[in-house]
């Protein structure tokens with residue numbers, strides 16, 4: 001598949017209080033963004049189990065976007081910090097699987113930031129387009145690369 | 153995934169939303185997809201309809217539930233934040249548990265943000281499929297019912313907060329009114345006249361202040377700030393910090409002798425906007441409520457100077473015991489309330505920021521608030537409009553509109569009141585001094601009742617209106633014949649020429665800004681601010697009073713710039729909303745909660761440290777973790793963390809979310825390789 005023809009599919013996890021509302025606001029403001037992201041609403045970014053991300057990648061998504069409230073603005077006080085920690089860990093795990101960590105992006109958008117949400121989607125789609133299709137689990141992982149990623 | 157979803161009967165409803173959705177998404181094709189391709193997943197009816205949220209649309213669902221025995225409903229329409237309640241209600245009426253309905257947002261997340269019809273339709277199908285897979289795993293739930301405390305916390309004693317407090321108190325329910333200044337009254341107490349009727353601000357405000365001060369159901373907490381808010385709608389526990397007044401509130405009679413005797417004179421930066429004086433012990437103004445002075449430890453000689461101070465206030469205080477307490481400490485009180493109304497108001501744009509207008513540099517450049525104080529008969533000049541020397545009346549006055557507002561370099565928004573305020577000030581200056589007045593405006597905005605009429609009247613009075621944004625206020629003449637002392641440089645966009653108008657006095661109509669600490673205050677109450685800093689209402693058009701946090705309401709300028717009538721209206725509206733909650737006695741909350749399956753819990757305690765609400769505890773005897781449903785707020789962080797899968801989150805279970813992921817990816821699903 002040529003790079004320009006590749007249209008990635010991205011699963012976007014958004015929290016009920018900020019980022020999902022940011023997506024709503026992008027809609028109400030008629031801000032256009034690429035159609036590659038499909039959203040799932042959870043109450044908080046802290047609800048996102050790394051398993052969900054792996055499941056999405058295993059089931060055909062080329063990338064996953066996690067969007068929460070800005071640090072310090074989580075509706076449940078501090079749960080987005082937990083999402084942040086999990087995201088870090090997950091990225092390391094993905095690297096060990098031979099998956100580019102950039103395929104899983106964590107971002108913040110407040111309920112007032114429809115434009116920012118749209119921009120983040122655009123940036124994510126560009127990024128994944130550059131990386132190309134994930135093709136997991138059939139993707140071949142060059143041994144040397146995988147080994148290099150594991151090294152601390 | 154184990155499939156116990158076979159026997160379900162699903163109805164899918166695709167909304168056109170007029171042309172909002174149907175203009176971009178092929179709604180028929182989406183409905184057909186559901187009917188044909190998802191038949192195997194239990195979809196027994198799929199329809200598209202112009203307005204699903206209309207009564208007929210809802211009846212369509214109700215009828216299908218009754219006649220076709222639907223057990224699950226998916227509505228592909230707008231955001232669930234708009235109409236989830238509507239469709240849950242329809243299901244409930246038809247006898248289906250409301251939580252067995254799901255919405256697929258194909259308007260906000262598809263039709264409004266994409267343009268390619270084919271791609272948008274494909275995405276809509278994926279979203280519908282995700283919703284169908286998810287709804288198959290929904291469980292019937294019961295709303296959690298919580299009792300509502302009858303007390304209300306109103307934060308901010310300006311005109312909006314006062315209105316709210318009075319309305320609720322009049323209905324017979326207790327109100328705690330917290331005000332950070334020594335007196336209630338807010339900005340309105342600083343004004344002289346109010347537009348467009350020119351009634352005196354004090355005459356219409358002080359009766360309300362007095363009524364609030366003496367109302368049996370209102371408890372004032374002035375010189376106080378809210379420090380902490382815990383709990384949820386109906387059951388808030390609020391910690392209020394009472395700053396020391398150094399005066400015993402319940403002993404002081406407000407006789408004012410201490411103020412009279414205090415020898416320390418300080419510039420009054422607050423009430424008199426920096427152009428008047430107060431004592432070190434003072435009430436901000438004569439009609440202050442409560443009429444109890446505060447002692448300012450930053451200027452009182454007892455605290456500064458190190459010589460023990462004059463203690464005149466203490467010596468002359470006639471009360472028994474003495475009302476002056478030099479070592480009074482900060483106090484904390486705890487209030488139990490069911491609802492909270494935030495009416496925290498606004499701050500004035502700092503005109504110094506626009507250097508070329510000269511405020512703070514050129515003596516006779518004033519802010520609107522300074523002029524407002526000067527016009528006020530109880531103000532520092534006794535109602536006389538004079539130059540900075542305190543005596544000379546100006547002969548020519550320039551009033552600059554939109555200072556800091558509608559300006560990309562400062563604030564983008566229109567402060568909404570500055571045009572009318574500037575017109576009013578022009579009238580007052582002319583009335584008091586007979587001066588020639590020039591108003592410099594970008595656009596005249598006089599939209600409310602009787603506003604334009606007032607503008608016409610002031611035009612007729614001979615005030616000059618020059619359309620153009622002022623470039624500079626200067627005190628440097630261009631040649632020996634130029635007579636200032638100040639010059640207003642402006643492009644007159646109607647005459648199409650540059651003008652330089654000599655004046656004695658310039659008044660900058662500085663705009664309204666969110667309170668400098670609005671973000672922090674929002675955080676304390678769990679509500680969000682716009683990027684500009686105004687509190688965000690629940691819905692910009694349909695609910696400008698509630699916020700995203702149940703039981704927290706907004707009123708007045710804290711939500712955005714507005715005039716007095718609008719603040720009063722919003723304050724009253726907030727009271728009506730609170731009263732409706734109180735009268736209901738209890739409220740239904742979303743049953744999104746976490747719970748532990750003890751049989752599966754290994755007692756690893758991984759989840760124990762994750763809950764900021766202390767809902768999770770470890771039961772030593774049984775070596776398992778327990779979640780207190782009343783404290784749980786439903787974020788789901790512990791559910792995501794449990795390695796044993798022992799914690800489940802109702803409404804957002806692993807099964808629901810995993811199925812939705814799978815459903816969303818239907819068109820790209822990877823066929824497992826044959827082994």
Ligand code: FES
Pocket residue numbers: 015016017018019043044045046067068069074075076079080
């Ligand atoms: S609620 Fe948005 S991240 Fe927690």
